[in-house]
Structures are given as C-alpha cells and as structure tokens.
Amino acid sequence: MDEDLRKLAAQLPDGAVLTDPDLVEGYRRDWAKDPDAGRPLAVVRASCTADVQAVLRWASARRVPVVPRGAGSGLSGGATAVDGGLVLTTERMRRIDVDPVTRTAVVQPGLLNAEVKKAVGEHGLWYPPDPSSFEICSIGGNAATNAGGLCCVKYGVTTDYVLGLEVVLADGTAVRLGGPRLKDSAGLSLTKLFVGSEGTLGIITEVIVRLLPAQPPASTVVASFATVEDATAAILSVTRAMRPAMLEFMDRASIGAVEDALKMGLDRSAHAMLIAQSDSPGADRARETEFIAEAFARHHAPEVFATDDQEEGEAFTAARRFAIPAVERLGTLLLEDVGVPVPSLPDLILGIEEIARRREVLVAVIAHAGDGNTHPLIVHDPLDAAETARANAAFGEIMDLAISLGGTITGEHGVGRLKKAWLPDQVGPDVMELTRRIKTALDPDHLLNPGAVL
C-alpha cells in the first residue's frame, strides 16, 4: 500500500482498504463480467456515511475516480472497476430501522432487497420492488439503477417507493434529501434525480423507503401456447382490461432450459408460457383469475392451470426467476433489458426472433410482459470469436429495434457501461447535453463512476 493510500486507510476502520490482488479481483466486475474491467488502486469497504465522506474527500483531492458498488449483481457494467481508481463498496452498511407507524424504513445501501423485505415483513409490511435477483441484490444498487421486477406492472418501480435519501457528493459533502413524508414539494425533487443516477452524481448512503401493508395472497394462472403470436395476443387481452399483479413470459428456449434444470414438468413443445397473478382482495381475485384464464384459453392455450395455493404459485414464479441461471448453463450470456409500450410487445419479441435467426445465435427471451420489459438472453461461447461478434451485433440490433418501437434500451438494469453507446440514440443529443450539464454541475471533475452512462 503506498503512502497516499495509507493516509486514507488511517481514517477508516481496520481492514477497510483492500489492495491484495486476489481480494481486489473479486471486486473488479459485476455480473455483466466486463472483460475490459480496469485494475483499481484499491477496494474500500465503507462501514458508515463518514467512511464514504472520507473516501470521497481523499479521492477528490487527488482526482482519483471512484466506482461505487452495492452487491455487484448489476447486469450493465455499472460497477466495472476503472484503472487507477477506487472501488467503494457499501456491502458493510447494513442497518435498517422500520417505523410501522409511518410505514417507512430507513435502510443503509448494503442491505439486500430480500433482507429489506424480511425485516419489514416482521412488522406486517411489504416493500414491493422485486428484481428477479432480489436474494442477492442490494437496496443501494436498486435505488442507483431504479430497479424493477415482477410486481412492477401493478406496484411500480423503485423510485415510486423512495421518499428520501442520504447522498455523499463528489467532494465528500453529505446531504439529506426528502424524508419520511408522502408529500413534500419543498425545492427541487433531488431525491428522484439521484434514484437511477447509477452512482454518477453521488453515492447513496441511506434510503428512506415507503412501505405497503403486507401483500394479500395471490392466485396464479399458467398456460403454454403453441405460438408466440398467441401468447402476445393473450398478454394484450389481459393488460387492456385489467392490472395483473404479475404477468411473465418465457419463450421456448427459456422453458427448455428451466425444465432441464428443475424438471418440474413444463411443456417443452410449447413456444411460449405465461405466468400471471392476481392479488386483488375479495371476490375481485376470483373474477380476475377467471378473466385471465379465459383470455389464455381464447388465444388457444391448450391447457390453463390456475391455483389459489401460494406455494404452487410460487413454484412457477421461482421457475421464471430461475430462467437466467438456467439459460446461462448453455453458454455465456449477453443480457438484454429492452422495453416497449405493451402494444408493441409482439413486434419486439418477433423482431428479436428474426435478429437471432439472421445472426445465427440463440436468444432466449423472458419478459415482464405486463409492462413491456423483456430480457433477451443472447447465448454465446466467448472462445468462439465469430459467434461472439454475431452475439454483440445482435445485442446492438435488439436495442435499435426497441428504440424504433418507441421503447427503451433499459427498463430496469441501468445503462452502465454496456449500453451507453446506445443511450444517445434513444434520448437524442439535446437530452444528452442536458445530462452532461447536470453531471458537470454536480461532479465537475467527473470522478464518480466515470465511463458509466456518459
């Protein structure tokens, strides 16, 4: 450890600064596994807001870039290390205070989403946002990417649940934004600006989340379809008439991969499978599940399975969540996250099939179909240079397709480093210029997560 780093380490708890190459290696990449990840000076494990402030004061005085990192489960390379920088991980910041009276919780960023759900559940409360990775992703990362999940189609995304933040700015200043109040029009909506800013404007050290009463029990409806067209038509029939609590899509490749792994009796001959839920109270739940089942049957689902049993329903949800690791057994993944307005979902899914055919790569598609957010999983062998080139081409073409359909290059994962080349195509030069002006106003030396988003 050089003299300068020693000065930083002296201000932090013992063991906070890691320079051992073997230990540092584990922090160079997030789940996007960027092969071009840089070699950081050190990894710093902050224990509290004051630690984060000390790191940023040290770094800004020396113009050392800082890449913030939650649980490292990001899929867009938002936490890829940069050469000569610091990786600042919040994994040790894990406190939570639940206030059942105001139905809010103050959470440090390192707590996992599942741990937040569990802690508030003990008070009969519910934190809705549920990324598929909820067991391994952190609430800080969720806020930094404005993460989504399966229940968002009815319950909204992370920003809808963030009432306040503590954020450390590039120069080490800590600011408190918002608070445990449903209504607050005092000054600019800075809380909401930091949500989804992917660590480029400041480092989130505390999140105040709004909670709901415990989710009522959900009923589940599952069906397979002989064609993708039937399945997407069924999706539109449902979403135009009601708000399901979940409406998930899996294509043939995903069904096969999950069935290989879990052996739960899914129909491998089907070209699509839909899993829907209703959690409306009282008679509405039965009415909604019946409506969904009828819509599935009307669009030629040979068999529709419906259950009020929570565990049976959860088995299907778990199968859907397992699709990414299951498909990953087939090869390395390039993980997409494109979204479109729901009526364009058929065009997006069929267009992705066409790209896969043309580029001769396997693309397994899973989707939060009810909100138009899809995850095409592009499978390739990184040792096969030609296939990797075709996979990369497909990755870009899928984003181009989403943009052409009025959609977004990322519904819930963030832009990170993997998708930033496409951001200008989506938002245009004027919005990019606006983004740069805000970035420069808040982080004049561009030390915070340089290379991400911009």
Add this chain to the structure above:
Amino acid sequence: MDEDLRKLAAQLPDGAVLTDPDLVEGYRRDWAKDPDAGRPLAVVRASCTADVQAVLRWASARRVPVVPRGAGSGLSGGATAVDGGLVLTTERMRRIDVDPVTRTAVVQPGLLNAEVKKAVGEHGLWYPPDPSSFEICSIGGNAATNAGGLCCVKYGVTTDYVLGLEVVLADGTAVRLGGPRLKDSAGLSLTKLFVGSEGTLGIITEVIVRLLPAQPPASTVVASFATVEDATAAILSVTRAMRPAMLEFMDRASIGAVEDALKMGLDRSAHAMLIAQSDSPGADRARETEFIAEAFARHHAPEVFATDDQEEGEAFTAARRFAIPAVERLGTLLLEDVGVPVPSLPDLILGIEEIARRREVLVAVIAHAGDGNTHPLIVHDPLDAAETARANAAFGEIMDLAISLGGTITGEHGVGRLKKAWLPDQVGPDVMELTRRIKTALDPDHLLNPGAVL
C-alpha cells in the same frame, strides 16, 4: 407594443401577446395574491410547443425573465409576475390523447385537472391526484408543483403518475423525457427532476400521465370530536393499522365557516371533524369502514356516521373542499401547507393553536390528516397593519414549527415566492447549494421564474 415585442408577436398566432394594462392585470398574480407583484412587459398566450420555444428564444436573446403560468390557481406565488418580464400562460394548450391500451394519456399543460379526469373517465380510467382546486387548476401547474390532494394518502402524488414530459429549456430547446413506459432506467431521471421544479428549470409543454382503472366505489365515515386531541388520536389509530383512501380533518373554525356557507347540519360545537373513506374492493371495504368507525367511537366521537352511498359521501368531501373559500369569507387568507410525519400531527395542530393564541389571529386548520399535510388558514384584515404583521409572524412560526417536527414547509403547493425564505431552514445550506448548481447548469442567466424557490 414596442418594436422588440412586435418581433415576438409576429412569430405567434394573432392575439397571443397581450399588453393592454387591463388584460395584463389579470395575469399579474396567482391565488397567493402577492401585493408585491411586478409589472410585466406583456402576457403571452402560447398555443403549442413551438410558441413556447419562440418565446424563450426571444427572451433568452434579450435576457428578459419569463414567469410561466398554468391556471393561476397556485397558492405560493409561483406565478407572480416580475417587473419587465413576460408572463407565459399555457391556458390555451388544452389537447389530450388518451390511450386506453397502455393506460396513459398525453396532455398539454393548460387542461384542467378535472378535465383530465373527465376525459380519461370516458375510457373507464382514472387520474388519481386530486387537489382541492381540481376544478380550476391545470395539469401543467400540478406537474410543476408536484401537487397532491385528498386521495394521495393511498394513491400518491403527481410525480407518481408522470411517466414523461416535453419541456422547453431556457434557450428554447424542446426536449422529450421519459415516455409511456412503466419502466425506463435509461439515463438520469430527468422527468422526475422537472416535476416539482416550479418553472425554474424549464417550461412543461406536455405531460404523459399514467392512469389507473376507474376508482372503485368508496364508503365514507364521518365523525365530530369534542377535542382536537381525540381527533388526532383517532387519526393515528387509523393510519397505523390501514391505508384509508381519504382521511381529512377540519377544526372548529373551518366547521363553522363551512356550516355558515353550506348549512348542511355540521356540529358547530365540535372542535374537530374527520372524514374518512375506504375504496377497497369486496368485503375489505366493509371491514375497513367498520374499523374506522370503531376507532372514531373509541376516541369519544359522540356520533359516527357511515354511508356506502356515493352522493352522501361526496357531499362531505365537497364540504371539506369548500373550507378554503368558506373561511375566506372571514377575511384575507395567508394559506399554509406544512406537513409532518403523521405521528407528529397532534404536536403540529396543537402547536398551531398555541401560535394563533399568542399572535391573536384566527387560524382555521384543515388537513389531509392521513398523510400529515395541513393547511392552516391565517385570517387577517390587510387594512389592519398590526393584525397583518401578526398574521405574517404566525405564517413564519408555523413553518418553523413544522421544520422543528421533522416536516416540510410545503406538502403540495410548492415554495413559490411566499415560502422561499424558509426553504434553507428546511433543507440546509448544502442542499441549497446543490439546488443552485442545478439551476445554473440549466438556466445560466436565471431567466426562468426568477425569484421563485431560490
């Protein structure tokens, strides 16, 4: 009209630029009726985004300040005219396109909140945010102030329903932010930054709102209380156990004023009245209204009235909404909008009573009690200088009290010009500095709504 203004008028539809002093007079103030309102050069009535761009290009070339204005129903002086500036009104921009399939609507800023509700209602849909002024306030103003209302306790505030915006920046550039997508993590959350920015960062020319299925029928529970303490205890009993669809408070002065005006048989001897609603489906509605009625009775309400009849319920809601004009018959109002975390509501309301006693002014209190947002109405005679001074002192002391209770100086009206002196006390110098940096990055000459917020 001088030569320079003629150049602007030539780019706009006939009659867009008003300089006749009698006509201009009607645009110098919003409902805050600021006696110090400036004398603008002209009022410009924009008909489309291109008009707004032309105005801002003209104004920025000449460094002429521009005060944007929706329906002029703001209560914090956010649309008070400034000397030598333009008032830019969006009242003529009134188009709406409802898309029932994506459950979104694209709305121009001049459409009134009630008109948005009506237009989407024709498609069986619902736009929840419901300021008491919903019949006279515009959706553009709602977005600019992040307006709230009565149903927010369950359904959230304006920002929760804004998926995208078109905004014209200080230099006349028009940008599109977000879109009709529930999920979008592409780039900074600029949409949410502009919501609540009170015209200081750009002028909203289009709002893309998220809609819900039509609200289910609501049941209403009403009770009077002999003491404010009983009423606030009843509020906490309800909010800690469930989420009502509405939970409104009126104090003795408000009850009396409304009864004077509407003669509907309210109990003038009561010191507080609560009006609550549940709109949960099925058996939950009966269970919730019963719970509320029991909570009211347990806190010594001598009589609890409950009804499933929509019209009967609406009569009480209308009475509550009429409180501001009713109290206004007693004198000129200074209208407060302070909010606190719900458990501090008793301290806030009792503290306001104490301030009124000490300052010897009448303060009628109405509140969106379920979310801790109160509207103390400070009554005074502007011709009585001593009383006006005492009213102004009370106005500031109420904000000081809210801040000391961990609350906000404005829950839903915005800071405007009336409350800006208190904003630094609430958010602190570092957040003010952050706010200034963003303001300067987006509007370097501070031409947009100068004197508001900052």
